[in-house]
Amino acid sequence: MSKVLRFEIQVPNPEEAIEFYTNSFGWKFEKMPGPQEYWFIITGESDRPGIDGGLMKSPDGATRTTNSIEVPSIDEYIKRIIENGGQVVVPKTAIPNMGYFAYCLDNQGLLFGVSEANTEA
Structure with a gap:
C-alpha cells in the first residue's frame, strides 16, 4: 500500500x-x-x-494543491494508473540524486503526483 x-x-x-x-x-x-x-x-x-x-x-x-504518493517503482505504478483509467500528464522526470516524479490524472480527472526515492536518479 x-x-x-x-x-x-x-x-x-x-x-x-x-x-x-x-x-x-x-x-x-x-x-x-x-x-x-x-x-x-x-x-x-x-x-x-x-x-x-x-x-x-x-x-x-x-493555483492548485496536489498530493504526491510515494511508490517503490514509478514505472510499475504508471502502468497501474494507465490500466485503471488514469493518464500521465507529466512523464517520469529525474530529480538528480533524489529520485523520480510524474504527475497523473485519476479516472475522474483529479491531478496527483507519484514519487520514487532513488539516489541514482
Whole structure:
C-alpha cells in the first residue's frame, strides 16, 4: 500500500505564498537545489501527526494543491494508473540524486503526483 508522501502547492508567485504561509501558520521553507524553483515545506515538528509539503511556481499560472504518493517503482505504478483509467500528464522526470516524479490524472480527472526515492536518479 502506498502512502501520501506530501502535499504540493503550485502558485504563480512563490515568494508571496512563502510570506503568507510563514506569517499565517509558522511554516518553514527550504529551497531545493536544481533547475526548477522548489521549496520543501516543514509544517511542524516531526514527532507530531501530519505531513510536510512542497511549493513551486505553477507552470501554467493556475493555483492548485496536489498530493504526491510515494511508490517503490514509478514505472510499475504508471502502468497501474494507465490500466485503471488514469493518464500521465507529466512523464517520469529525474530529480538528480533524489529520485523520480510524474504527475497523473485519476479516472475522474483529479491531478496527483507519484514519487520514487532513488539516489541514482
